[in-house]
Amino acid sequence: MYDMNHLNRIKAFQAKLRRKQIDAFLVSQPFNRRYLSGYTAKDHGIAESSGALFVPARGDALLLTDFRYQTQAQQETDLRVKLYKRGLLSLLSSLIKQHEVNVFGFESHYTLHSIGLKLINLAEKQKVVLKPCLNMIEQMRIIKDQDELELIRKSVRLNEQVFSSVFKNLKAGMREIDIAAKIENQMRIAGAEAPSFETIVAAGKNGAMPHACPGPDSIDSKDSVTIDMGLILNGYCSDMTRNFTLGKPAVRYRELHRVVRKAQLAGLAKVKAGIPACDVDKAAREVISEAGYGKYFGHSLGHGVGLEVHEEPRVSPKSRQKLKPGMVITIEPGIYLPDWGGIRLENMVVVTEDGAELLNTDTTWLDI
Amino acid sequence: MYDMNHLNRIKAFQAKLRRKQIDAFLVSQPFNRRYLSGYTAKDHGIAESSGALFVPARGDALLLTDFRYQTQAQQETDLRVKLYKRGLLSLLSSLIKQHEVNVFGFESHYTLHSIGLKLINLAEKQKVVLKPCLNMIEQMRIIKDQDELELIRKSVRLNEQVFSSVFKNLKAGMREIDIAAKIENQMRIAGAEAPSFETIVAAGKNGAMPHACPGPDSIDSKDSVTIDMGLILNGYCSDMTRNFTLGKPAVRYRELHRVVRKAQLAGLAKVKAGIPACDVDKAAREVISEAGYGKYFGHSLGHGVGLEVHEEPRVSPKSRQKLKPGMVITIEPGIYLPDWGGIRLENMVVVTEDGAELLNTDTTWLDI
Numbered sequence: 177m178y179d180m181n182h183l184n185r186i187k188a189f190q191a192k193l194r195r196k197q198i199d200a201f202l203v204s205q206p207f208n209r210r211y212l213s214g215y216t217a218k219d220h221g222i223a224e225s226s227g228a229l230f231v232p233a234r235g236d237a238l239l240l241t242d243f244r245y246q247t248q249a250q251q252e253t254d255l256r257v258k259l260y261k262r263g264l265l266s267l268l269s270s271l272i273k274q275h276e277v278n279v280f281g282f283e284s285h286y287t288l289h290s291i292g293l294k295l296i297n298l299a300e301k302q303k304v305v306l307k308p309c310l311n312m313i314e315q316m317r318i319i320k321d322q323d324e325l326e327l328i329r330k331s332v333r334l335n336e337q338v339f340s341s342v343f344k345n346l347k348a349g350m351r352e353i354d355i356a357a358k359i360e361n362q363m364r365i366a367g368a369e370a371p372s373f374e375t376i377v378a379a380g381k382n383g384a385m386p387h388a389c390p391g392p393d394s395i396d397s398k399d400s401v402t403i404d405m406g407l408i409l410n411g412y413c414s415d416m417t418r419n420f421t422l423g424k425p426a427v428r429y430r431e432l433h434r435v436v437r438k439a440q441l442a443g444l445a446k447v448k449a450g451i452p453a454c455d456v457d458k459a460a461r462e463v464i465s466e467a468g469y470g471k472y473f474g475h476s477l478g479h480g481v482g483l484e485v486h487e488e489p490r491v492s493p494k495s496r497q498k499l500k501p502g503m504v505i506t507i508e509p510g511i512y513l514p515d516w517g518g519i520r521l522e523n524m525v526v527v528t529e530d531g532a533e534l535l536n537t538d539t540t541w542l543d544i
Numbered sequence: 545m546y547d548m549n550h551l552n553r554i555k556a557f558q559a560k561l562r563r564k565q566i567d568a569f570l571v572s573q574p575f576n577r578r579y580l581s582g583y584t585a586k587d588h589g590i591a592e593s594s595g596a597l598f599v600p601a602r603g604d605a606l607l608l609t610d611f612r613y614q615t616q617a618q619q620e621t622d623l624r625v626k627l628y629k630r631g632l633l634s635l636l637s638s639l640i641k642q643h644e645v646n647v648f649g650f651e652s653h654y655t656l657h658s659i660g661l662k663l664i665n666l667a668e669k670q671k672v673v674l675k676p677c678l679n680m681i682e683q684m685r686i687i688k689d690q691d692e693l694e695l696i697r698k699s700v701r702l703n704e705q706v707f708s709s710v711f712k713n714l715k716a717g718m719r720e721i722d723i724a725a726k727i728e729n730q731m732r733i734a735g736a737e738a739p740s741f742e743t744i745v746a747a748g749k750n751g752a753m754p755h756a757c758p759g760p761d762s763i764d765s766k767d768s769v770t771i772d773m774g775l776i777l778n779g780y781c782s783d784m785t786r787n788f789t790l791g792k793p794a795v796r797y798r799e800l801h802r803v804v805r806k807a808q809l810a811g812l813a814k815v816k817a818g819i820p821a822c823d824v825d826k827a828a829r830e831v832i833s834e835a836g837y838g839k840y841f842g843h844s845l846g847h848g849v850g851l852e853v854h855e856e857p858r859v860s861p862k863s864r865q866k867l868k869p870g871m872v873i874t875i876e877p878g879i880y881l882p883d884w885g886g887i888r889l890e891n892m893v894v895v896t897e898d899g900a901e902l903l904n905t906d907t908t909w910l911d912i
Contacts, residue, residue, distance in 0.1 A: 217755070220741060222590045223653065224854060226755070243842030244754040247882060284658040285591065289650075289676060292657040308657060357732035364725035369757075370742070373588060386612040387585070387594070389737075474611030486592060514615060 178214040178253040181323060185212050186237050189313060193233040198281040198307055202268065203229035205286035207483040208313035210411060212237070213253045217245050222288060228264060229255075232275050240267055265294050272302055284308035311488070318480060318488045319502040325526060327412040328482070328504055329535060331368075332524055335407050335414035336538040338362045343540060348397040348422045352377040355403075356390035363407045372406035372413035372485040383419075383518035386475055386510060397423025400432075400517040406485055413485040415506055417522035420541040429519075432469075432511050433544055436519045439463035439509040443477055443491075447507070447525055447532035453495035460509045461493070469511045478506040481524055503527040504535070546582035546621040549691060553580050554605050557681065561601040566649040566675055570636065571597035573654035575851040576681035578779060580605070581621045585613050590656060596632060597623075600643050608635055633662050640670055652676035679856070686848060686856045687870040693894060695780040696850070696872055697903060699736075700892055703775050703782035704906040706730045711908060716765040716790040720745040723771075724758035731775045740774035740781035740853040751787075751886035754843055754878060765791025768800075768885040774853055781853040783874055785890035788909040797887075800837075800879050801912055804887045807831035807877040811845055811859075815873070815893055815900035821863040828877045829861070837879045846874040849892055871895040872903070 189212060193201055203209050206219045209229055217226035227241030227249065239255045249257045260267040272280060282295060292308075299306040320328065342359050356375045363371055378388035380399040388402075395401055399421060406415035419436070421429055443460030457477040464473045476492035481504050489497040491505055499505075505527065510520030521542065525532040557580060561569055571577050574587045577597050585594035595609030595617065607623045617625045628635040640648060650663060660676075667674040688696065710727050724743045731739055746756035748767040756770075763769055767789060774783035787804070789797055811828030825845040832841045844860035849872050857865040859873055867873075873895065878888030889910065893900040 216757075218742065220854060247753045248756070282657075284661070285656060287657040288653055289655040289657055289660040290652040290678060292660060293652070293676070308661070310658060353732065357729055360732070361725055361729040364721065364728070374586065374738070385615045388616070389584075389586075486588060 178255070181321070182212060182214045182253070185316065186231065188316065189231060190233055192312060192316075193231065193281065196281070197279060198233060198309075199277040199279050200230060200232045200272065200275055201281040201309070201312075202283070203231060203313065204283050205313070207487075208283070208286075208317070211313060211317055211483060213239055213255055215239055215249055215253050216411065217241075217248055222286070225264075230258075230268070230271050232277075235275075238271070240264060265298060269298055269302065272298075272304055277304055279305045279307055281307040281309045281312075283310075283312075285310050314488050317482055319500060320482060320504055320526070321502070324412065324482065325502070325504070327410050328414070328524075331407060331409040331412045331414040332416070332535045333537075334366055334368060334409055335363075335405065335416055336536065338366055338368075338407065339403070339405060339416065339418065339538060340540070343403075343418075346395075346422060349394050351392055351394050352379055352382070352390035353392055359403070359405055368407035368409050369411070370408050372408050372415060376402060376404035378402045378518070380517050381515065384512045384514045384516065386512060386518065386520065395422060397421065398426065400429055400519055402518055402520055404520065404522065411483055413481050413483070415481055415485055415522065415524060416536060416538070417508055417520045418538070418540050418542075419519045419521055425544065428516075430544060432519050435464060435467040435469060436509050436511055436521050437542060440507055440521050440523070443507040443509065444523070444525065444532060444534070447499065447505070447527055449499055449501045449527055449529050451499050453489050453491045453497045453499060453505075454493055456499070456507070457491050457493050457495070460507065464509060464511060472511045472513055473509060474512070475510070478508050478522075480505055499527045501527055501529050546623070549689070550580060550582045550621070553684065554599065556684065557599060558601055560680060561599065561649065564649070564677075565647060566601060566677075567645040567647050568598060568600045568640065568643055569649040569677070569680075570651070571599060571681065572651050573681070575855075576651070576654075576685070579681060579685055579851060581607055581623055583607055583617055583620050584779065585609075585616055590654070593632075598626075598636070598639050600645075603643075606639070608632060633666060637666055637670065640666075640672055645672055647673045647675055649675040649677045649680075651678075651680075653678050682856050685850055687868060688850060688872055688894070689870070692780065692850065693870070693872070695778050696782070696892075699775060699777040699780045699782040700784070700903045701905075702734055702736060702777055703731075703773065703784055704904065706734055706736075706775065707771070707773060707784065707786065707906060707908070711771075711786075714790060717762050719760055719762050720747055720750070720758035721760055727771070727773055736775035736777050737779070738776050740776050740783060744770060744772035746770045746886070748885050749883065752880045752882045752884065754880060754886065754888065763790060765789065766794065768797055768887055770886055770888055772888065772890065779851055781849050781851070783849055783853055783890065783892060784904060784906070785876055785888045786906070786908050786910075787887045787889055793912065796884075798912060800887050801909075803832060803835040803837065804877050804879055804889050805910060808875055808889050808891070811875040811877065812891070812893065812900060812902070815867065815875070815895055817867055817869045817895055817897050819867050821857050821859045821865045821867060821873075822861055824867070824875070825859050825861050825863070828875065832877060832879060840879045840881055841877060842880070843878070846876055848873055867895045869895055869897050
């Protein structure tokens with residue numbers, strides 16, 4: 177729902193537009209749209225938008241949408257809602273005229289190439305300077321305010337409750353898909369809007385695929401089992417991974433698990449305002465490399481979490497982005513052995529001035 | 545899984561490339577990728593791709609992906625899998641050199657503007673002509689072959705089974721979200737990969753929003769209740785809407801319901817190879833307009849269904865596309881009254897030479 181936060185965010189964004197000498201801006205990215213307006217409609221992919229914001233550098237922002245979302249838009253935001261009947265581009269054209277726009281900005285990272293061609297056409301006709309921009313609102317979203325942190329904490333807490341309730345009933349012989357279905361059903365019953373991504377339940381060799389889809393395979397008591405799950409509560413995401421066996425763990429499992437956990441703790445210990453994200457990745461990666469598994473950890477150490485389950489900052493070997501207080505990131509090292517399976521452990525933290533606030537309280541199978 | 549269908553589709557696409565004098569083409573749209581390769585990985589939005597196809601006009605197509613999807617890619621397709629370690633663009637650059645590409649095509653309708661800028665840069669450096677294309681593979685996907693039709697029939701059948709099993713246990717007082725959760729859980733248990741879109745359960749005034757999200761409202765026995773649901777089975781989608789009341793329907797409900805059903809039957813009767821899609825829309829729309837509710841039916845009559853739940857052809861007032869045998873479309877008229885609620889009825893049909901094959905067998909509350 178629309179509140180003072182949204183109004184203040186729009187004002188801050190308008191100040192940014194004025195600094196960049198942009199007269200009006202089109203917000204197409206659905207999470208940026210929600211961040212500024214409170215309008216919660218989801219898009220069915222980039223080609224099926226449920227609306228956009230037209231934000232002039234001065235004056236009132238507008239929510240542009242179509243017939244299907246009119247009622248929802250009016251209920252959820254105080255912004256004036258304008259319907260496009262003959263397409264967004266045609267409405268934009270008249271808004272640009274009406275607002276006497278000279279420089280028009282748009283989200284290059286969330287606009288299709290084919291739409292970009294139409295915008296060029298429109299700009300030529302109306303003698304407007306078109307300004308492709310990158311991540312202007314994402315850069316605002318990267319620092320979470322106190323209200324957002326509280327919503328993220330609640331999301332993490334509910335996610336852990338769902339995990340615990342399912343975990344305690346797991347038995348060898350169950351199928352991956354049934355466990356995933358149970359988790360997602362529990363999320364909904366507990367009040368989550370949706371899972372924040374397709375729940376991963378991967379046993380045995382399937383766990384060697386970091387993004388495995390749950391399948392009809394039954395879990396063996398010897399299997400390494402990865403559960404990677406998150407939910408959306410009040411718009412904010414959680415994301416957590418646990419790894420375990422349903423029988424007595426083999427020596428090799430214990431050894432690999434300890435390496436991954438040690439890597440996670442090394443990453444966590446490095447988190448602090450001012451540290452480049454790549455240094456956090458490095459701290460964890462070194463532990464895995466030193467144990468001889470470097471080439472089996474092929475993904476980044478972590479990512480930001482907020483309205484989107486994967487957002488800025490990236491915690492990767494290449495990310496020079498310095499951590500700042502209020503950033504929320506995951507720390508999730510893993511080892512993936514094609515003929516054996518995988519182990520990944522993931523927690524979420526808030527970056528603080530002098531370290532990190534661990535958001536997870538669940539300790540299931542972390543220290544074995 | 546990769547089979548002769550995929551190989552034949554790639555060959556047909558390569559012939560199309562040669563006709564258009566394109567030397568190589570990048571397939572980024574995830575459903576086009578799956579259609580040609582059998583690779584089932586999902587993308588977490590357009591900015592988080594799980595791979596692309598590099599299709600030369602002659603010779604072998606390649607599946608390009610990253611570490612996280614290597615095993616899955618190799619398991620699911622016979623195409624050669626190439627990993628990009630320093631990003632897709634860098635790998636593309638060497639493939640373009642290696643294949644001596646002069647004209648390079650890409651999907652303008654599924655490439656971000658920001659990536660388009662990088663492609664222009666790359667093309668200039670390598671003296672390649674860049675050719676933005678629209679819907680080249682979508683135009684192939686629009687006609688379903690016998691194997692695809694069989695998969696769609698199975699998806700429709702399973703969706704109806706899930707609907708029936710939930711419908712028979714519905715009672716006044718239940719909450720929208722609990723019903724939606726139950727439906728989606730039943731889908732998973734029955735073997736669906738996922739819902740094909742977020743299940744809509746909308747009661748009373750909520751039904752006035754065509755794309756309502758299920759909320760915590762309890763259903764009253766007088767409420768008009770819309771359930772719009774679909775699932776994905778073996779990659780193929782289903783989509784169906786039913787409307788009913790849990791108590792004795794009021795006179796007004798019956799009157800509106802009959803108008804919508806009459807409109808649906810008028811649309812269905814119009815479907816036939818050779819007819820422009822807009823004529824089908826018109827046939828249904830006229831019934832609603834004549835009953836005086838024209839302005840309360842603000843969306844298109846229907847859409848194509850296949851690997852995507854919304855795909856070509858659009859069945860809208862503007863769509864001049866002529867229907868062809870093997871197209872699969874929905875017929876879903878509706879009336880939405882802001883202060884009362886909504887009624888929508890949706891079935892799926894296959895277009896045939898002399899009419900339409902109705903895919904739905906469920907008749908719950910269709911003729912009241």
